[in-house]
Amino acid sequence: MFSEIHMPKGFECAGVSAGIKPGGVKDMALIFSDTPASAAGVFTTNQVCAAPVKVCRAHLQHGVARAIVMNSGIANACTGAEGMVAAKDMAAETAKVIGCEPQEIFVCSTGKIGPQLPLDKIIPGIGKLFDAALIENVQDCAEAMMTTDTRPKVSVAELEIEGRSVKIVGFAKGAGMIEPNMATMLSYITTDAAVEQHALQAALKKAVDSSFNRISIDGDQSTNDTVLAMANGAAENRPLDENSHDWGVFYQALETVCHELAMMIVHDGEGADKFVTVNVKGAATAEDAELAARAVANSMLNKTAWAGTHPDWGRIMDSVGYSKAQVNEDLVDIFYDDTQAVAGGCQSGVAQEDLIKVVSQSDFAINIDLHMGEGEAVVYTCNCTEEYVRINY
């Protein structure tokens, strides 16, 4: 699937089975740079957060990283002091194998909350990863990150900076527990561009806000969400920052990669088979627009109606009404793609079949105009099927 995809210059990657998950499934991944790279990170805002998130936050102070090592199957969350030791050991062992400082290693875990990491499997796994990375394998790396994902997620951008070829390769896992602030979402963005650390951090934060933070699967937020970026400078451009001539080109490519990965996550929402874009405009403020869009995108009644191919715009009116956005129901217009369902808060008179046609598609938009001001927002979501419940049993 990704056999044609190669990492940016100076990066290696691998995915192996370390025996954390049963059945020889790949469950550890490594991404590393041959040289120290500028590093950036954005993390879960959950007050309950996993040991590896705490370790990443601390190591990010260093500003420079060599590698990201991760495991799936166990989240190393709610594991107390023992979990912190395990996360640090995981970083230390990776540093030893690569030959760098532990502070230059990011560690991530995803999976079940509660159990301690099996270090007797993790430590040998790190050695296996390093050996496997001699033959860079993007597919294996992306597969090892998966939990309930049905497919690996990789996005690539190629661009020119100062006439030099630059590449961005991003990985992600998602599937369930996805809501504002990137619940159970991991993403790693690698680039051979040279980028100043502070500029990389600001750019990553901005790109995450307009991509991963605009998707919603079930309204839950996880303990382990992490987006990391590494820029190793192997393209040998002059280090980029916000004042560089080609900054816009770089930022746009970074945002596109994040956006593509975020869309892949929604498309692969647990049990979901419909991708729904919720656009709100005409809100009193941008914040109001976001509140209304999130209320619509997160409503179980909307998500199940879409699963059942019912337009049921009344449920959309209902969720707009209970959102904290300022709403005057007599002004609300709602369109399914371009077909108007609601005009001034009442049914438009359009034939129900025309709306059913829209929600029968695997990809459609709900476009809402509140007619209260200039605020706009978009949120990407999916339907909720019986399969979602089965997956989460």
Place this chain on the structure above:
Amino acid sequence: MFSEIHMPKGFECAGVSAGIKPGGVKDMALIFSDTPASAAGVFTTNQVCAAPVKVCRAHLQHGVARAIVMNSGIANACTGAEGMVAAKDMAAETAKVIGCEPQEIFVCSTGKIGPQLPLDKIIPGIGKLFDAALIENVQDCAEAMMTTDTRPKVSVAELEIEGRSVKIVGFAKGAGMIEPNMATMLSYITTDAAVEQHALQAALKKAVDSSFNRISIDGDQSTNDTVLAMANGAAENRPLDENSHDWGVFYQALETVCHELAMMIVHDGEGADKFVTVNVKGAATAEDAELAARAVANSMLNKTAWAGTHPDWGRIMDSVGYSKAQVNEDLVDIFYDDTQAVAGGCQSGVAQEDLIKVVSQSDFAINIDLHMGEGEAVVYTCNCTEEYVRINY
């Protein structure tokens, strides 16, 4: 089922089929008092609200009511000026049949949002209701209120005020769309006690806050939620208010009726087969306790885990963490009934089977201690099954 239950003195009730729903299903109900009654009401906080809610709010200014007339099948919400005319016509016709002022009539509708009320069925339905009420029928009245409810809901309290027998009879419908602020919930409380209007209003508000507003099914809030109370004084006690000797007895009975009806609604949650009480104590404030309890009760990941008989306390930690309550994860204790799953934010070491035993029950409690202060709250919720998704398709 409720054939043994009789209304308080001076009240009549009925339920009939007016042909709004197909198949001769009962779809209109009437409750009326032979004499003017003190009236109180609590309504949805949704900014999008149904025409009958607007009419009820206006009529409540009058403080006195003779009757409640309702239909199921169509919500008369998002119906604009035409919907307002229909709701007022429904009140006017009922007033004409009973012989009182339209302002003394409460009107309610529940069902699909969007379509206009079929007045050609509603108006004859009111006549049928009045005729049917000559033979008071609590069962028919409760059945006519149902939408996706699987069973009618009635609660009765009998008490003594100043040595006189007083009765409270309450009706409710619920099932889906239930969250804070009583989503798609209708409840009517009748009593033959004499109660001052202002005291009845305050008591109803307080009782609703500690009953209907403490339940959660799917986190959605409706356009039509209404709780109404009528006290007609047929028991001939001196009118009660907060200073009356027997006020406490009356209030307690009122709250008990509201609580029983609220519990019936959760037990009959769409597709639900488990009743879960979420207790939070030790929160920094009572508000924090409520935020944490609601986050746990509303989490789809918790609700589906319970459906699958998985303890999965990690998901509870996760939802406590992303609630807006102040949390220190290292202090959190979680019990399933009396069995401790989490101690100081980590697994307690209890056998998984012991937790499975608890979540296998049809009724259990999640008891959370945040160890941050004295704040306490309880929220009642249910599991989420594949059946929930099927019902809402």
